Amino acid sequence: MEKLETLLERHFGYRSFRPLQREVIDQVMAGGDAVVLMPTGGGKSICYQLPAVALDGLTVVVSPLIALMKDQVQALQGNGIAAAYLNSTLGFTEEQAIEEQLHTGALKLLYVSPERLFQPGLLDRLQELRVRLIAVDEAHCISTWGHSFRPEYQQLKVLKQRFPQVPVIALTATADKAVRGDIATSLGLRDPHVFVSSFDRPNLSLAVLPGQDRYKAIERIITRHAGKCGIVYCTSRAGTEKLAAKLQNAGVIAEHYHAGLEAAERSRVQDDFIQGKVHVICATIAFGMGIDKGDVRFVVHYNMPGTLEGYYQEIGRAGRDGKPAETVLFYSYADVQTHMHFADEIEDERYREVVIAKLERMKEYAEAQMCRRRVLLSYFSEEAVGSCGNCDVCKDPPQYFDGTVLAQKALSAVARSLGQLSISVLVDVLRGTHSPEVQGKAWQRLRTFGAGRDTSVFAWVLFIQQFIQLGLLEVDYRDHHHLKVTPLGGAVLRGEHTVQLVTPETVKERQARSKAERKVQVAQPSSDTADLVDVLKELRRIISREIGKPAYIVFSDASLLDMAEKRPASLAAFRTVSGVGDHKASLYAERFLAAIEGWRRGGAGVGGRA
8 A cells, every 4th residue: 555645645735744634544544433623624534535545445425515515526536536426416317327436436435415325225235335434524413412413413323333344434623522422422433532633723813892883893804804805604694695785885896695595606606705706705604614715814703603613613714824814703692692592492402401501602702801712722622821812802901810719719619529510509609608509419518618708609600701711610511511620620729720810890891891993914925926826816717617617626725825935837846836636737737837937927828728
């Protein structure tokens, strides 16, 4: 078998692995199951696409998103890798052609929707083939603790029953500790290795603004990023249409996108955005999954999402090229009420409680008076030491004090209860309140009972929220939302770390006044590089029309920017561009090299063949 690094460069045009990719691939190549948690843009797909190329047989990829499935198959085909998909969009003749490819062993990857997977006969047919790897994408959908629960995903546990010797890899960009465990259990994975990549995206600035005057604030954001691309997420379809129309009237090249549009119109809007013809997309959460566009300079949430998982996934579409990008969340209590209304309509009481608890964590993030990046990272069980300096709170820091003793009191109470206290009961214990919940469990016998009676209820609630946001405590959704002491909390309890808290007075002052909008300085490429990028984008547009495929199938924006910065003058130099593998080099090197040379000489056309 060829070295994995050789296959990575030949087929995908990358010279090295991203963090954790190699470890994940080694696990599944050795026949082991895996749960992979990587942020948006972290390179999850390589973790099963490269093994699919290396292994002698078929890799089956279960994906819930038809648009994403199509995009990934086209991208694989663009790299010269035999891939196909089965879902409800295909006709009888197309399905027959794919069946023939399966029969002859011509395919390396087969993408299939969960609904299509369980149609009569397909699983039996797959068992007749040499399936070597199974990947379950967007695996958080399998968990009732997740933010996008899909009941049909519960049936996927049959995969391990039908293919007991085949390694299964479950992948997601957003899952807290409860969801990770539920994924492994629900899929019936055998001693899976859980890989958790860092969720830290330091190039993204984070800011929360009050919900008043949102449109004026959005106009200022767009002006700061004039001519650049951005996404504005809205809760409703009507909201996307109204905002897009208003921006269009103001001279912004904007479009709206939601699931109610015809498929052809959604594809047109998406392709125009990827190619840079549309600068601003006003969209519901239906937009964005799997889009390979690196130069999104801002993501705005017109309305607050219902979960931190969804919020993180959506802001992750900004700055995928690693350059500075801006994220802004507008927050109003009306948004909280809207989500609560949706939650109240959920019939399953257990799931409804989870939805409400996650909404509360989202609300706490929006109201946080400490480094927002630390709040996000602690939610995903990643410890962050120190403040980021790139969020609105860090840029306008509140007043802090040494809260180590207060933290130790709360952590001691949680530890002595063996992790059986909710936030409200913890406050009762610390305040020495003989509430029914306290007396029912005899928590008044704890040594820490009444240890914080000199601190107000308001202050204790505020402090406990900060302990959670700092990663000292975590909420266990699987255990009645009880609090648990984290390893970092244990270090504080042992006196190994100090804790800085925001004073209640500061919080009251900051809540009483609206926060001023902060500007974010965005690094711009040099003017000549930007000019060459435009030339290369035009050539990409011409080629995409010739082959009848979206522009990003030719090259991603990140590849074009790397190409413009390196300005290769030979085939060997062209092969050093990120995303250029053997297949794409053979197809496109001559024309792109000619375009770069023409640009150097002062303007040869890009359309003709050299």
